[in-house]
Amino acid sequence: MTDTSSHADLHTDLWPAPYARGAVDATVTVPGSKSVTNRGLVLAALAAEPGWLRRPLRSRDTLLMAEALRTLGVKIEEGVGPDGTGEAWRIIPAGLRGPATVDVGNAGTVMRFLPPVAALADGPVRFDGDARSHERPLHGVIDALRVLGARIDDDGRGALPMTVHGGGALDGGAVEIDASSSSQFVSALLLSAPRFNQGVEVRHVGAKLPSLPHIRMTVDMLRQVGAQVDEPETGGEPNVWRVSPSALLGRDLTVEPDLSNAQPFLAAALVTGGRVTVPDWPARTTQPGDALREIFTEMGGTCELTEAGLTFTGTGRIHGIDVDLGEVGELTPGIAAVAALADSPSTLRGVAHLRLHETDRLAALTKEINELGGDVTETEDGLLIRPRPMHGGVFHTYHDHRMATAGAIIGLAVEGVEIENVATTAKTLPDFPRMWTEMLGV
Missing domain, CATH: 3.65.10.10 (Enolpyruvate transferase domain)
Incomplete structure (x- = not known):
């Protein structure tokens, strides 16, 4: 605090x-939108083919996300769109690799969305950031990734700094988390889930989940790139989200x-x-x-x-x-x-x-x-x-x-x-x- x-x-x-x-x-x-830009960057980086992100936000949080993905081997070219108009970023996926160091600044989306991505990398990825980032909770992501098969060194803090030892793949499967302190814990797991061997089933246990619109945004954007998602909003089990393993499509996405x-x-x-x-x-x-x-x-x-x-x-x-x-x-x-x-x-x-x-x-x-x-x-x-x-x-x-x-x-x-x-x-x-x-x- x-x-x-x-x-x-x-x-x-x-x-x-x-x-x-x-x-x-x-x-x-x-x-x-920062939220759309950073989700779009992660999904494009995990896709099976290149994609475009039009009218992205250029701010500290989104530039931190882009630079972090670059350190993992993703190519992000800044320029104009494929029709020659408007600012756009072309994201060219590559084999995710370490060793790498990610500066999260104080961006919740970077510190929470990228550890699951790093678990898919080949090699260790260290995460650190501003002093305040060390105080913000990450236990929901860290504990869940361990259940899903990842190896993470955080000295028991449940917070930054930490190192994710990427093994090139992640088993995935079912996991229970308490995301009452941040809906980003759920979004973090869902965004990378199509690349997990078994996909993921995330079950929220705990107090009322905050910021549900952000989880709806994550689900909507996953579906736009071809992922199969079962979630409470469309008749699924309350507080449970399931994502099937699949390849993600490269898309031409315009940011609201x-x-x-x-x-x-x-x-x-x-x-x-x-x-x-x-x-x-x-x-x-x-x-x-x-x-x-x-x-x-x-x-x-x-x-x-x-x-x-x-x-x-x-x-x-x-x-x-x-x-x-x-x-x-x-x-x-x-x-x-x-x-x-x-x-x-x-x-x-x-x-x-x-x-x-x-x-x-x-x-x-x-x-x-x-x-x-x-x-x-x-x-x-x-x-x-x-x-x-x-x-x-x-x-x-x-x-x-x-x-x-x-x-x-x-x-x-x-x-x-x-x-x-x-x-x-x-x-x-x-x-x-x-x-x-x-x-x-x-």
Whole structure:
């Protein structure tokens, strides 16, 4: 758990969060989804033939994933698509090999999705990353891989650093895991499962599974590349996922805009009583960020989805909300920021697992909003937010991109907010400060 009482080890650069002098009216093109990009990279690397990934997100997390796959022997060429238009990556699979060292940074998808891939490599693969990565749970993946036949040295920590001793193949089979701390444990095993000799049967045992939309995304993308998946959503056994062994197809995949990264811009329309359009918002998607349409509408806005994208309009009033965010926990920081500016209290539930994310997000949000004059109380599984007039001050981010964007949302309505280390947004949303100021016409 992160110590939120001291900021001495954090970047001290301060970014004055722009204060909105009027209603925003802007079109904001949001870069591609990190979740789709990194899943697409893994599946393409495991395929039996080359594939394309169009409009990939170029951010710290996705570049870490691409570089990690390159260290294992996969060829990833950056350029334009096969039709000569738009940025695209061509992924050419190869025999996975070690010895190799993977830098995971603080990317949950890299530290969790790649150990099963490394188990298929020929040779040892060492995993390490930022200091915070050593605190994030990996036991679900490590213990499961051992049951499935992998050899892993982690000195009993259930966390990084560790070495996966790849044997060129993995038996696979049935395994029980407790994924209540991260749905990525399930996705990690499913993504590589078609390459396991027996495929995999993953059975979740434990408390309620968080972030189910991300598992649905994994299943959907597996099926797109030819995998056979039996899962609860299509009549399978509850909390059980089965993937059959098979070759994966090389595909031409276009990455959707990252709907969770659209959150601060939609919030700006809500907070300022303005209007923001996000082009290319998909009509059907497994991304958790799609829940923003319903959540922010309940908090006081209106939205319209057309072929041009999603247009969200604020009414000038922000209402409190009582909502279970268990499936869409990554949206919590932005919703908390908006709720702190509402006209009535809010209760955010179902997100105890956020204590294990890039930082302890519940403790961090409570401390930072309260230091600006807010009134936030941690509950067992979330936050109770009572709106109060707030004042300027430093909003610390704890190397967490969603803390930075939450602070920027508050800064729209509270003068004098300064975001510490806004550059941490590069983890998933490169160039956020420029996009934010352009939206505001600053």
